[in-house]
Amino acid sequence: MWASSPAKLRDDATYFRMSHWISWTARLLTGAVALLLLRFAAGMDEEWTERHLLPDILVPSDWLVRIVQIERFLLLTIALALLLSVIFRRRAARPGKIWRWVGVAAAILLALPASELAMQWRSGRAGLAWTPTDEPLRQADPLIGWTTIPARRIIDPEFASRPLYVIEAHGYRVETGPLDMALPSILFAGESIMFGKGLNWRDTIAGRVQKLSGIQSANLAVNAYSAGQVYLHLKRELPKFRRPVAVIILYAPTLLVRDLDRNRPWIDRAGRWHAAERTWYLSRLGRVLFPYRTPSAIEEAVATDRRLLRADVAMARARGAQPLVLVPVYQPERPRERALRSAIFDGGRIPHVIVPLDRQWRLSSDPHPDARAHAAMARAAWMRLNELGLLNDMAAVPDSSSL
Structure with a gap:
């Protein structure tokens, strides 16, 4: 050789x-x-x-x-x-084998943007925090993020019960419409739970309170809102009502996670407004699979939501309306939820009513609360308003246009 x-x-x-x-x-x-x-x-x-x-x-x-x-x-x-x-x-x-692994890693990295584009196209979101194809349809809003498209009657095809949503000219959900803005009205603010996603009007909180009180209900809730968006929306819409009797806001510590999202307009602890930041769809998927937050971020969100709820209360009172925060709590309540609730509501300084809900009270094909849960929340709100003596003498309700 x-x-x-x-x-x-x-x-x-x-x-x-x-x-x-x-x-x-x-x-x-x-x-x-x-x-x-x-x-x-x-x-x-x-x-x-x-x-x-x-x-x-x-x-x-x-x-x-x-x-x-x-x-x-x-x-x-x-x-x-x-x-x-x-x-x-x-x-x-062997170097050749190592380079093969490098090639596999590169292929995975290149697949990420392709997956992002495919997911955005499939969902129709294109980086949005909301799905434009979900009923009730929404439209972009530079200040709040999005609002419900007004003047529509639609059947939600997502549910076998085919619930009817009647949206009047201002974008509020009503029984039949249109609203008389001069009449005494109870306003309902919140997100899809308060809106009554998956339910007909008669089964929603707003529908049941309207039947109990005989007072016109205006449901201002918009799907997927955070506490900051609820505040911005209420600030815009409340002055349109001449005689607001009460403002009922749905909030729970279990909605706190939305105030940590930056793909929607948000308000910081100091009360400053921030525009939405465009995020990847994959990052949203990552938050679903790994929904972890730092303790400092959670503490910041708690302080922010406490400030926002106080601002909601002050805004309602300034218009002569009784504020009430409705707090649904699915049982059993975990210690973490109880601690967050105690921190946010600050020992009762924010008027609220806690409503225990059976964990089975959800729609059959969707995690939203069902008619039984809405009935419990409506009864709790009605009883609390009666305890406050608000509805004893409707003649005493002032015309807010003169305030």
């Missing part, structure tokens, strides 16, 4: 040194990642979850707990697999 040339030997030595260096570097990095994953998974105990996970009123709490458990198991599995690959790896990795 022919002896190898000195140049060939040098090339082989360089190859083996490079292969050895790449192999050990990869093993060290893999081991470090595995240890970090193990440390993170070990720390995802109940106390950590309570600090970092915000409850969501449209997601049952046991689902959130299950998500955490699954993610913790996956992290442990990945970490152990990486450690085993480091421990039992005997041969140095």
Whole structure:
């Protein structure tokens, strides 16, 4: 056999040194990642979850707990697999094989923008925080983010019951319409729960209170609103009513998560308005799969919502209306939810009524509250208004145009 040339030997030595260096570097990095994953998974105990996970009123709490458990198991599995690959790896990795893995990683990175475009096209959102195709249809609004498209009668095809939504000229949900803005009115502000998503008018909070009181109800709620958007919308719409009797606002700590989204107009702790920031659809998906927040961000949101609710109350009182915050609480209430509620409502300084709801009181094909839940909330609001003596003498309700 022919002896190898000195140049060939040098090339082989360089190859083996490079292969050895790449192999050990990869093993060290893999081991470090595995240890970090193990440390993170070990720390995802109940106390950590309570600090970092915000409850969501449209997601049952046991689902959130299950998500955490699954993610913790996956992290442990990945970490152990990486450690085993480091421990039992005997041969140095060939550069060609390493480059194949680099190619796989590059392909995954290139797939991200393609997936983003596909998801935006499929959902029709194009970076929006709301889905333009969902009924009731909405339109963009530079100040608030979006509002309900006015002057429409629609059947919601999403539900087998085919609920009817009547939207009058101002964009409010009503029984038949149009509203008489000069009549005494009870205003309802909030998001899709207060709107009565999936329900006919007679089964909603606003519809039931109107029947109980005999006073005109104006449902100003708009799907997917945050507390900041509710405040901005109420600030714009309340002056249009000459005789607002009461303003009922639906709020719960389980809606707090929306005030941490930056893909909608938002108000900070100091009361400053901020425009929406365009976000990727994949980032929204990431927040669903990994709904974790820092304690400082949660504390900031609590302080902001407390300020917003106080502003709502002051605004209603300035127009001669009785403010009332309706707080639905699905049972059993978790300690974290109770602590958030106590912090936000500040020992009762914000007038509110807590309404315990059975966890089964949801629509059959949707997590929104059903007619039984709305009936309980309407009764609680009506009883509280009666306790305040607001409805004893309607003649005493002032014409706010003279205030």
